Amino acid sequence: MTALDRLKQVCAHSEDPSEIAPHVEEWRGSYHGRTPLLLKPSTTDEVSRALAICHETGTAVVPQGGNTGLVGGQIPFHDEVLLTTARLNRVRDVASDHIVVEAGVILAKVQKAADDAGRFFPLSLASEGSATIGGNLSTNAGGVNVLRYGMARELVLGLEVVLADGRVLDLLRSLRKDNTGYDLKQMFIGAEGTLGIVTAAALKLFAKPAHQATAFVGVDDPKAAVALLDRLQDATGGLLTAFELIPRAGLDLVLKHIPDTREPFAAPWYALVEGPLTPEMLGDDNAVLAASEAQRTALWRLRESLSEAQKKEGPSLKHDISVPIASIPDFVVKAVAAVQTLVPEARPISFGHLGDGNLHFNFNVGDLSKRAEVARIVHDMVRDFGGSMSAEHGIGTTKRDELVRYKSPLEIELMRALKRTLDPKNVLNPGKLISA
Numbered sequence: 001m002t003a004l005d006r007l008k009q010v011c012a013h014s015e016d017p018s019e020i021a022p023h024v025e026e027w028r029g030s031y032h033g034r035t036p037l038l039l040k041p042s043t044t045d046e047v048s049r050a051l052a053i054c055h056e057t058g059t060a061v062v063p064q065g066g067n068t069g070l071v072g073g074q075i076p077f078h079d080e081v082l083l084t085t086a087r088l089n090r091v092r093d094v095a096s097d098h099i100v101v102e103a104g105v106i107l108a109k110v111q112k113a114a115d116d117a118g119r120f121f122p123l124s125l126a127s128e129g130s131a132t133i134g135g136n137l138s139t140n141a142g143g144v145n146v147l148r149y150g151m152a153r154e155l156v157l158g159l160e161v162v163l164a165d166g167r168v169l170d171l172l173r174s175l176r177k178d179n180t181g182y183d184l185k186q187m188f189i190g191a192e193g194t195l196g197i198v199t200a201a202a203l204k205l206f207a208k209p210a211h212q213a214t215a216f217v218g219v220d221d222p223k224a225a226v227a228l229l230d231r232l233q234d235a236t237g238g239l240l241t242a243f244e245l246i247p248r249a250g251l252d253l254v255l256k257h258i259p260d261t262r263e264p265f266a267a268p269w270y271a272l273v274e275g276p277l278t279p280e281m282l283g284d285d286n287a288v289l290a291a292s293e294a295q296r297t298a299l300w301r302l303r304e305s306l307s308e309a310q311k312k313e314g315p316s317l318k319h320d321i322s323v324p325i326a327s328i329p330d331f332v333v334k335a336v337a338a339v340q341t342l343v344p345e346a347r348p349i350s351f352g353h354l355g356d357g358n359l360h361f362n363f364n365v366g367d368l369s370k371r372a373e374v375a376r377i378v379h380d381m382v383r384d385f386g387g388s389m390s391a392e393h394g395i396g397t398t399k400r401d402e403l404v405r406y407k408s409p410l411e412i413e414l415m416r417a418l419k420r421t422l423d424p425k426n427v428l429n430p431g432k433l434i435s436a
């Protein structure tokens, strides 16, 4: 019996091209893959049996959650078997300080389950209606509440993981304190499905934030935005949950391309800020405070429509970077100048999670022919500023070859050693994140 025939006996599956099609296309159409078999396990045991067969037969397998990843990690490019976690979709337990969910639970459903229990789960991304917890943890997702609650990694208490050879590693504890040596669960967070398949997670829950307010504040430049961030963090005792930067040119694209949007007021740059804000804290600033949930939604829509508006405007070069927050103003000036030396017509649209030092440092351009050279200029400068060339989207295939340029040889050696130890036959998402 072939390996594929054996896998078909383990769990629900599909070979139907029309069912497979949406799983092998990335949402923007940037990546197209192919698979002979879509596995649809609904229990940890089924994942375990499937991986044992993959390991024994050397059959490559790509795990997939909501297929919203932006770096190609979830796409089978070389006829690998595709394993969707969509049916691992149970909420196993909700307590006051944690929730236990299976990997395929959609992020918005985790937020809702927490809310129904009178608690708060802070991870929040524009893709939360489709992205899964398994994908969020495997990409160590960020989003809009990192400033106060941290990245996905910081929200995890325990994990259940199926190893490459099918053994189940049960680390599904909900303890706040557990100082018993290496924290093994951390290896699988941000590993993009290359070290194991996450099947369930115990996640931290919080009290619902009190007195939240949302403000849209005009600032002269990124330097003024950083000063505003510091001032408002001081005023709120460090309780800001979001601090997003929006450039004038970005808002203009939103107003041009996204229906039913309007400019709150004119300014060269804007900060969208959330936290226990009061009008007094904003003082004489050029600012509005949302007076209703509808106004809050309208302000967030301006921020969350930036990517779509940029896409509608035409080709763009995108960089998901982070640098130390205090260096952001200097970085923006120097990196824009360096890119425009090579591509004078490049129009900068730098926006995003300023409070986390993370910018989507993008440019609208006439064509994409200089994509690689521009990425090299930006990422080299990020390195010179002590930053990261992938702040929150991960490596996947998009940045795999760049990883070796920006990590030290020792880091790469240790990453490869980890991969070889946990997946000696290189069957788990081969070719993603790091070459074997």
Ligand SMILES: Cc1cc2nc3c(=O)[nH]c(=O)nc-3n(C[C@H](O)[C@H](O)[C@H](O)COP(=O)(O)OP(=O)(O)OC[C@H]3O[C@@H](n4cnc5c(N)ncnc54)[C@H](O)[C@@H]3O)c2cc1C
Pocket: 027, 062, 063, 064, 065, 066, 067, 068, 069, 070, 072, 073, 074, 085, 103, 124, 125, 126, 127, 130, 131, 132, 133, 134, 135, 136, 137, 138, 139, 140, 141, 142, 143, 144, 192, 193, 194, 196, 197, 198, 199, 392, 393, 429, 432
């Ligand atoms: C509109 C939009 C906005 C976004 N905004 C943000 C943002 O603000 N911040 C951010 O960080 N990201 C953002 N993203 C990217 C994306 O949503 C995140 O990376 C998300 O965490 C991926 O979840 P997913 O379930 O879709 O994973 P997938 O895309 O299916 O997979 C992503 C990676 O994880 C692996 N994987 C998936 N499930 C498992 C599992 N159970 N075990 C092991 N490996 C697994 C896959 O193999 C792949 O390598 C955005 C994407 C879109 C489309």
